[in-house]
Amino acid sequence: MEDEHIVDLYWQRNENAIRETELKYGPYCMKISFNILGSLQESEENVNDTYLHAWQGIPPQRPKVLSAFLGKIARNLAINRYQAERADKRGGGQFALSLDELDSSIPDAMAMDEQLDAAALSQSINAFLRTQPRQQRQIFVRRYFYCDSVEEIAELFQITPSKVKSALFRCRNKLRFYLEKEGYRFEA
Amino acid sequence: MKRDVTAQAITGLDDEWIEEARTIKPARGRGLTRGLAAAACLVLVASGAWALQLDSDSGTELQLYGETVEKTPMPISGGIAPHALRGIDGQERIEIVFFADASGKTEISVSAGRILPADAAGDEAGSDSCSVLEPTELLWVIEDGDPAQTYKLKAGKRTFLLRYDQDLMEWTLQEK
Numbered sequence: 001m002e003d004e005h006i007v008d009l010y011w012q013r014n015e016n017a018i019r020e021t022e023l024k025y026g027p028y029c030m031k032i033s034f035n036i037l038g039s040l041q042e043s044e045e046n047v048n049d050t051y052l053h054a055w056q057g058i059p060p061q062r063p064k065v066l067s068a069f070l071g072k073i074a075r076n077l078a079i080n081r082y083q084a085e086r087a088d089k090r091g092g093g094q095f096a097l098s099l100d101e102l103d104s105s106i107p108d109a110m111a112m113d114e115q116l117d118a119a120a121l122s123q124s125i126n127a128f129l130r131t132q133p134r135q136q137r138q139i140f141v142r143r144y145f146y147c148d149s150v151e152e153i154a155e156l157f158q159i160t161p162s163k164v165k166s167a168l169f170r171c172r173n174k175l176r177f178y179l180e181k182e183g184y185r186f187e188a
Numbered sequence: 189m190k191r192d193v194t195a196q197a198i199t200g201l202d203d204e205w206i207e208e209a210r211t212i213k214p215a216r217g218r219g220l221t222r223g224l225a226a227a228a229c230l231v232l233v234a235s236g237a238w239a240l241q242l243d244s245d246s247g248t249e250l251q252l253y254g255e256t257v258e259k260t261p262m263p264i265s266g267g268i269a270p271h272a273l274r275g276i277d278g279q280e281r282i283e284i285v286f287f288a289d290a291s292g293k294t295e296i297s298v299s300a301g302r303i304l305p306a307d308a309a310g311d312e313a314g315s316d317s318c319s320v321l322e323p324t325e326l327l328w329v330i331e332d333g334d335p336a337q338t339y340k341l342k343a344g345k346r347t348f349l350l351r352y353d354q355d356l357m358e359w360t361l362q363e364k
Contacts, residue, residue, distance in 0.1 A: 028210070067210055068203035075199050083192075099191050106194045118193045122200030129205055133263055133358045141209035144198050156212055 003066040010058035017058075018051050025067060029074040035147035036078035036095040046081060050074040075145070094147040102144060105172040107184040121184075128178040132171065139164060140171050248294045248344035251287040252361065257348060261360035264350075282333040282359055284350070288343050290320045299340040301330035333359065340364075 001020050009017035029050050033043035053073045063069035082095060106121070129137045135157070142148045142156065143164075150168075154161040180186065250257040252264065264284050285306050288296055295317060296303055302314035306325035314329065328350075330339060335352035342348075347364040 063203075065203035065207050068206040071206055071210070072199055079195050079199070095195075099194055102194050102198075103190070106190060106197075108190060118196035119200060121193065121197040125197055126200075126202045126205070129201070134208070137205060138209045138212055141201060141205050142212075145201055145206055146209065 007058060007062060007066060010055065011062070018055060021051060021054060021066075021070065025070050028067065029070055032071055032074045032146060033078045036075065036082055036093065038093045042081060042085075043078075046074060046078050049077050053077065071145075094149050098144050098147050101168065102172065105176040105179070107179060108187050124179060124182050124184070125175065128175055131178070132174070136167055136171050139167050143168055248291075248346060249289040250341075250343055250346075250348055250361070250363075251289060252284075257286075257361050257363055259363050261351070261353060261362040263353070263358045263360050282328075282330040282350075284328045284359075284361065285325060286328065286361075287323065287325050288320055289323050290344070291323075292321065294320050294344045295342070296320060296326065297342045298328055300337070301328055301339070303328055 001024065003024075006017055006020045006024070009020060026047065029047045030043055033046040033050075034040065037043050037046060050070060050073045054070060057069075057073070061069075079095070129140065132140070139153055139157065142153045143150070148156075150161045150164045153164045157164070176186065252262055264282075282301070288294065296319070297317035300316075302316055303318050304312050304314035304327045306327045314327075318326070320326070328341060330350075333339075333352070335354070337352075339350040340347055341350065341361075348361055349364050350359060350361050352358070353360045
């Protein structure tokens with residue numbers, strides 16, 4: 001079913017909206033959840049919560065890109081769940097690794113004139129990604145939004161894992177350089 | 189704090205990038221069946237890369253993403269329409285899907301690699317030249333692209349250059 005029709009079902013408060021969402025985007029939401037949580041059971045619960053949040057969010061919202069809308073909900077919920085259940089632990093899983101990798105490319109809050117604002121940073125990263133070749137942008141998003149492993153990305157693009165690592169390394173360095181030019185300051 | 193902000197910032201990426209990365213298709217093994225592929229292009233097995241110019245065409249344009257390739261270098265994965273073409277930087281297999289806007293018999297040939305129908309099956313061999321009779325989408329494959337090299341593609345009487353741009357870290361195509 002076309003995304004537009006699925007969104008219409010939500011607006012009509014037709015419960016088939018959930019069924020159609022599950023059919024079309026269930027595995028997609030599951031993958032995002034699992035890459036962050038690393039647990040099948042937790043991921044299943046997270047996907048169900050994603051449907052619930054979509055049901056509560058549409059209406060009033062009418063997402064233009066339903067997949068991205070659902071993906072963001074799944075990711076947010078999974079991160080919240082991850083943080084709540086692993087407050088004392090660090091490491092493990094692609095999500096934690098992806099954040100570790102980005103650490104040196106993201107300015108420190110203490111080094112900012114104003115408190116680091118996620119929305120502003122997001123806007124800057126979006127602008128940076130617009131300047132990047134398509135394949136590098138896709139690799140970046142697969143790694144840091146979808147939290148795919150380097151090996152999964154290599155398979156997807158039919159390139160070697162070292163090539164993926166190299167592309168990510170270059171991209172992170174360029175991101176840091178871009179953010180510095182935007183006025184973000186990094187601690188030495 | 190910083191990790192939370194980073195995670196939130198990444199969640200806030202544009203829908204466009206999230207969707208673009210979701211819909212990636214594997215770089216190889218794409219395409220239609222061999223029969224359909226064969227019907228899509230008339231591939232002539234030529235003896236040399238720069239075969240005789242058999243056509244009378246004088247101005248066959250090449251298009252990438254629906255845009256005409258001109259004398260300004262155009263990144264081959266420039267990102268106007270997804271999947272229209274694909275290039276991998278460095279010593280890697282390069283795949284470029286281009287549209288030859290032929291209006292009569294036109295000879296297409298390349299200095300390296302091979303040309304196939306755009307939707308060729310994985311085992312399609314291709315050739316270093318082919319002839320098309322009408323606007324046709326083709327795939328140019330170079331198995332081991334060398335960034336130090338410049339590759340040529342001839343479409344009728346026009347010549348196009350494929351080069352690796354060190355600044356962009358990408359292969360680019362332009363008319364000579």
